[in-house]
Amino acid sequence: MTYGADGHFSALIDRIESELLPGLSVASERLHEPVVVHRLPKPWKLVGAGNYAVVVSHPDYPRLVIKIYAPGRPGLQEEAEVYRRLGRHPAYSECYHYGGSYLVLRRLEGVTLYDCVRKGIPIPRRVIDDIDEALAYAAARGLRPHDVHGKNVMMKEGRGMVVDVSDFLKTDECRMWSDLKKAYERFYLRVPLLHRIPVPDFVMDAVRRGYRAVKKRGESC
Ligand SMILES: Nc1ncnc2c1ncn2[C@@H]1O[C@H](COP(=O)(O)OP(=O)(O)O)[C@@H](O)[C@H]1O
Ligand SMILES: [Mg+2]
Incomplete structure (x- = not known):
């Protein structure tokens, strides 16, 4: 892990837990359709939505994204485990941290x-x-x-x-x-x-x- 105990990174975790998660409203309305974002607090930006999760970024952390699982969608622990096994590879992201409903990942540009x-x-x-x-x-x-x-x-x-x-x-x-x-x-x-x-x-x-x-x-x- 490149990101660890430094202050900038722990400030991000604080922001995720005190600003992003309480202000975010997402729902997985249909099983095979992308998760819908109803509310996203400023200044977070939507990067993408899958059938399980939404992915957002913060302007102060341009190289990272936060993947938040929609309520009731399983698989977060498994995803963290996959990243642990993958280690570092140019064609994959990396997981720097995860909490109950979110992962902090390296942003892939493209x-x-x-x-x-x-x-x-x-x-x-x-x-x-x-x-x-x-x-x-x-x-x-x-x-x-x-x-x-x-x-x-x-x-x-x-x-x-x-x-x-x-x-x-x-x-x-x-x-x-x-x-x-x-x-x-x-x-x-x-x-x-x-x-x-x-x-x-x-x-x-x-x-x-x-x-x-x-x-x-x-x-x-
Ligand atoms: N590490 C990342 N860097 C940049 N964009 C990402 C990253 N992870 C996900 N995304 C964007 O968010 C979208 C949804 O993420 P994804 O991991 O596919 O969610 P799900 O597991 O719900 O399918 C992706 O299609 C992609 O556009
Ligand atoms: Mg996907």
Whole structure:
């Protein structure tokens, strides 16, 4: 851990516990849809929302983010354990501290691959290879990559990263990453228009829901 007992860091923990958590209102309204933020105290900023948690930052701590689990959503201890096992790796964040409902993580700069497609930002193959390598690294540490989909992987300056490792202790098989890679090779690379034309949200949502529906018939993930 780079961050420890220094005053700046303990001031952050104080702010999280005395300002952020009491003022924050989030709800996980639907099981397979992102958590919704109803209230976020100033000057905290929303960085992203997943199906379990919201991720926020504070302007005084630009290199960190706080991931707060929605009430009733399990998995925080497991996520901290995954980070402990991963140690330091350029394609992963790190967990510097965690409390009852939140983790303090290293901020990964970049854009999710989901947003790359939404915004028409080209995704080079190197990004896919970096993520493959990072997942092999996790597997070598006894973890099982799980739930690796477009919103959980990011790209910065042509390099790939994995932003969400919360399910890597699960033991059931998950084909999301191999399905995403197949889609990249068989579809994305063959349709150059996709590399620069934004794809509307309703199409992205339809693909996401369609994928879930197909998977529900067959597998657990
Ligand atoms: N370490 C991080 N650095 C920067 N952004 C992050 C980080 N962790 C998460 N995010 C952003 O927040 C979003 C939700 O976080 P995620 O860990 O995927 O939550 P969930 O476990 O609910 O799916 C991600 O899609 C990403 O945009
Ligand atoms: Mg996620």
